[in-house]
Amino acid sequence: MNNRPVLVAGVDEVGRGPLAGPVVAAAVILDPENPIDGLADSKKLSEKRREELAEEIKVKALSWSISRADVEEIDQINILQASLLAMKRSVETLSHPPQLALIDGNHCPELDCAMEAIIKGDSKEPAISAASILAKVARDNEMKAMEDKYPGYGFAKHKGYPTKQHREAIIKLGITDIHRKSYAPVQQQLEL
Template identity: 60%
Template sequence: MIFVYPNHTGLVAGVDEVGRGPLCGDVVTAAVILDPNKPIIGLMDSKKITEKKREYLSDIIKENALAWCVARASVAEIDQLNILHATMLAMQRAVAGLTVKPGLVLVDGNRTPDFGIAAQSVVKGDSLVQEISAASILAKVTRDREMVELDKMYPYYGLAQHKGYPTKAHLEAILQHGVNDIYRKSFAPVKKRLMQSSLND
């Protein structure tokens, strides 16, 4: 971790999201304030570590962080607001849900919503800032588990494998089985399928 925090007072919260790209399911965010007296070894971008290690680290983070909160924006909110604004809303909910108030919020990416607290975006923050890495792990573990549960309800989409992302197999499954309430109807591949369905009716 090489990021140097700007001048601030109080604790640092890291924030990240998972699920902006998928065609279905909520967008999930997390906010984490780490305990400097309980360092966690192995924190990094959740996409760069194995599922087994993510699961392990998720438990360690929850046990040792000063505070953490996982939040979300629903499929309906994504369709109503668009994915960017829904993600910002979910980030605000995650920070608001922290039981300890940070003095600074660091957000992965290139923009931050208004938290009512000093905030800064950090490009590649999930690789540079431990608090953001921890948030990315909590968000990804939470959302991946939800996709596995949805796969049990709708086994014909393959959600446990692709986690809702628009893979070739997923797009073919949508064409074959149609669209249900877990799908983001404002997303182009889903919208296209709905249009095809209406033309065929």
């Protein structure tokens, strides 16, 4: 017998590792009467499948929310605190306040409900999987849009992660407004 409260939110974030762009979090309360097939850790799904599932989640979930912490916040309070802040914002902006939040990872944000941190939760809990999918699709789309604003960096391809192409672009073109100045490869470029 499942004795969990009725409104359980899955919460996850995407974008702790990149050198540029925001950290994006999502919170999702799935509808037990309206299941979604194929939910999994967003990193294990193709881009096309993630986008299809994201649309289905938005239609079928009881409630969902996507929030972010921007580059200035990341540089000011560090990436862990910015990730927790984005998660907190996501839970607080759900249309239905959850009775329990299942958080991917080993840290919980400050919330006004019961919480449980679950390591690798995005592959264990469907609601966390749904949150990881929404967060990844939202962040990827935001970084693709940066391609036009900052040509030459390859944001549509690497989404701000520290690939060889991205590190070379930073050296060649310099840093942009969306680069995280507290991250070592960006700091090193600032010091030149």
